[in-house]
Amino acid sequence: MAQNFHVDLGGIVDLLGRHLYSTPRVYLRELVQNAVDALTARSTDEMAVTVTPCDVAADGRLQVSDTGIGLTRDDIDRVLSTIGGSSKRDELGFSREGFLGRFGIGLLSCFLVTDEVEIITRADGSEQTLRWLGRADGTFDVTDADERREQPGTDVRLAPRPGQAELLSADLVGHLLRHYAAHLPHRIRLRTADDLIDVADRRFCWDDPATTGADRRAAAIELCREELGFTPIDLIPLSDPGTGTRGYAFVPPTPSGRSTHRVYAHNMLVTENEPNLLPEWAFFVRAVVNTDHLKLTASRESLQDDDDLAEARDRLGDQLRSWLLRTAQTHPGRMQELLAVHHLGMRAMAVQDEAMLDLVARFLPFESTVGTASLDDLLADHPTLHYCDNDGDYRQVSQIAGAQRLAVINAGHAYDVEILQRLQSARAESRTARLDPQDLIGYLAEPAPADRELFGTVLDQAGAMLARTDVRTELRSFRPETVAVLLLASRKDAVRAVEDDLAEQADGAWAAVLSGLQRDLPNHPRFVINTDHPDLRRLAGSSDTELITLALRALYAHALASGRHRLTPFDATVLQQALPDLLRTTLDLQELR
Numbered sequence: 285m286a287q288n289f290h291v292d293l294g295g296i297v298d299l300l301g302r303h304l305y306s307t308p309r310v311y312l313r314e315l316v317q318n319a320v321d322a323l324t325a326r327s328t329d330e331m332a333v334t335v336t337p338c339d340v341a342a343d344g345r346l347q348v349s350d351t352g353i354g355l356t357r358d359d360i361d362r363v364l365s366t367i368g369g370s371s372k373r374d375e376l377g378f379s380r381e382g383f384l385g386r387f388g389i390g391l392l393s394c395f396l397v398t399d400e401v402e403i404i405t406r407a408d409g410s411e412q413t414l415r416w417l418g419r420a421d422g423t424f425d426v427t428d429a430d431e432r433r434e435q436p437g438t439d440v441r442l443a444p445r446p447g448q449a450e451l452l453s454a455d456l457v458g459h460l461l462r463h464y465a466a467h468l469p470h471r472i473r474l475r476t477a478d479d480l481i482d483v484a485d486r487r488f489c490w491d492d493p494a495t496t497g498a499d500r501r502a503a504a505i506e507l508c509r510e511e512l513g514f515t516p517i518d519l520i521p522l523s524d525p526g527t528g529t530r531g532y533a534f535v536p537p538t539p540s541g542r543s544t545h546r547v548y549a550h551n552m553l554v555t556e557n558e559p560n561l562l563p564e565w566a567f568f569v570r571a572v573v574n575t576d577h578l579k580l581t582a583s584r585e586s587l588q589d590d591d592d593l594a595e596a597r598d599r600l601g602d603q604l605r606s607w608l609l610r611t612a613q614t615h616p617g618r619m620q621e622l623l624a625v626h627h628l629g630m631r632a633m634a635v636q637d638e639a640m641l642d643l644v645a646r647f648l649p650f651e652s653t654v655g656t657a658s659l660d661d662l663l664a665d666h667p668t669l670h671y672c673d674n675d676g677d678y679r680q681v682s683q684i685a686g687a688q689r690l691a692v693i694n695a696g697h698a699y700d701v702e703i704l705q706r707l708q709s710a711r712a713e714s715r716t717a718r719l720d721p722q723d724l725i726g727y728l729a730e731p732a733p734a735d736r737e738l739f740g741t742v743l744d745q746a747g748a749m750l751a752r753t754d755v756r757t758e759l760r761s762f763r764p765e766t767v768a769v770l771l772l773a774s775r776k777d778a779v780r781a782v783e784d785d786l787a788e789q790a791d792g793a794w795a796a797v798l799s800g801l802q803r804d805l806p807n808h809p810r811f812v813i814n815t816d817h818p819d820l821r822r823l824a825g826s827s828d829t830e831l832i833t834l835a836l837r838a839l840y841a842h843a844l845a846s847g848r849h850r851l852t853p854f855d856a857t858v859l860q861q862a863l864p865d866l867l868r869t870t871l872d873l874q875e876l877r
């Protein structure tokens with residue numbers, strides 16, 4: 285014969301307490317939820333839930349009392365005395381419309397704070413008042429109650445477990461009620477020593493037909509201040525009728541790395557930190573919403589990550605996106621302000637979404653060698669946009685590229701490169717290309733033959749100086765003529781190994797350094813000498829090869845220092861010695877005069 289499982293209630297309560305609920309405080313939310321569901325099931329005018337904290341009640345027990353539908357003897361057997369039993373699912377097991385509960389386990393959370401739950405109830409349409417007493421050891425009694433309820437409804441009473449009275453007493457109960465229940469559309473009252481206070485006294489502004497236009501906006505901003513703790517720089521109405529989800533997304537005044545949202549279900553607070561309500565790219569907003577149909581997890585502390593939520597997320601994401609596009613058209617100034625604070629979020633969004641890409645291309649300012657401007661403006665003037673994918677490369681090339689009117693963007697921020705690549709593939713007419721600092725040489729003019737001749741000795745001496753390194757010397761004629769030399773090295777080269785022989789080379793003489801640095805790298809850094817530089821031209825005219833070498837060392841040191849290069853041991857030695865050497869020689873020359 286088939287037998288029933290025996291249930292160890294203590295074990296189940298322990299499981300709930302440790303693994304389902306984040307805190308024993310949820311007991312109060314579960315009780316208020318049941319009371320509100322009972323009101324919903326009855327629907328008369330005399331509807332209220334009254335909560336009496338244990339330190340206010342005469343018998344020292346917390347009581348949650350409602351004027352709801354109550355329970356018949358049969359209900360008690362089916363739903364109270366059966367774990368998992370619930371009146372809030374239909375025959376097929378689906379949640380019934382309008383109810384908060386669904387799983388039939390909420391009441392068990394009371395055993396997180398008490399050993400005994402007493403329920404006094406009178407069902408709507410019945411004269412009988414019944415008493416159910418459930419204990420944490422899994423036993424229960426059902427009897428006629430000694431007292432008689434005047435009205436249909438239910439009182440649930442809990443005596444605090446020793447050491448847990450605080451969880452059931454006035455301070456915390458008042459706080460929790462306002463936290464969970466402030467927006468409930470029912471009358472929820474807290475009993476104090478001498479008064480009854482309404483705690484559910486807030487309507488969501490979007491549900492209040494009386495507040496419209498500017499008033500509604502002001503009310504929403506106030507809601508954001510109270511519930512999210514900041515004054516938003518903008519707000520976006522959200523509405524997904526399919527899941528009965530409504531609210532606002534608020535734009536914070538400072539950037540946030542990842543945003544979570546405050547979600548209510550049937551006006552009862554579910555969570556302050558729901559990560560899955562809006563698409564991941566929407567981290568420039570935080571939302572407050574109420575939902576009627578999105579499902580909750582059994583703990584009721586987060587949304588179920590199911591298909592309904594995924595679809596709602598897409599639709600709400602569409603609303604954010606169209607709002608942004610509209611704002612860009614109608615209030616470009618506001619858009620600019622938004623981008624100034626949340627450019628990182630917008631960049632992330634542009635990588636995933638074409639509409640956002642257009643928006644970012646239109647509004648986001650990029651630093652470039654031809655000025656700071658939007659990608660659209662830059663592309664209008666320059667058929668090909670070059671970019672450096674890191675700030676170091678950009679700093680190396682920016683001055684020279686700018687002087688040659690070569691448009692190079694600093695794409696060193698997060699997502700910049702992806703944005704430029706996406707732009708290239710999304711728009712046939714947009715050309716973007718990565719620029720390696722070494723590529724810059726291709727944009728600098730070859731010197732005239734006469735200048736090549738003039739600089740013959742300089743070129744030879746530079747070649748000799750750098751003979752044992754992998755740096756190649758080039759002559760070029762370029763603007764500005766105040767720049768004498770350039771050292772162009774790609775990042776790949778810049779990070780080439782230097783550590784091994786560093787110690788050996790640190791204080792070595794020139795010869796030792798040079799002989800120690802045999803490299804054969806396919807990509808050679810370029811030491812570029814500007815044949816237009818007036819003093820270099822004077823130097824080139826000199827026949828003093830020693831002076832030329834000294835000057836070249838100093839110029840090489842200068843190029844190293846100004847280009848933010850990673851130093852090889854050779855570079856470090858040049859940097860250390862070149863300028864003192866030059867100084868000494870100048871002084872020697874002066875003494876000779």
Ligand SMILES: Nc1ncnc2c1ncn2[C@@H]1O[C@H](COP(=O)(O)OP(=O)(O)OP(=O)(O)O)[C@@H](O)[C@H]1O
Pocket residue numbers: 314318319322350352353354355363364369370371372384385386387388389390391392438
């Ligand atoms: N105050 C009340 N008035 C009337 N019926 C109640 C009340 N409290 C509980 N019940 C009945 O007891 C059942 C079990 O309650 P319980 O809180 O354990 O689960 P639930 O509310 O159905 O679902 P969930 O686990 O999702 O909260 C409810 O379905 C309801 O029928």
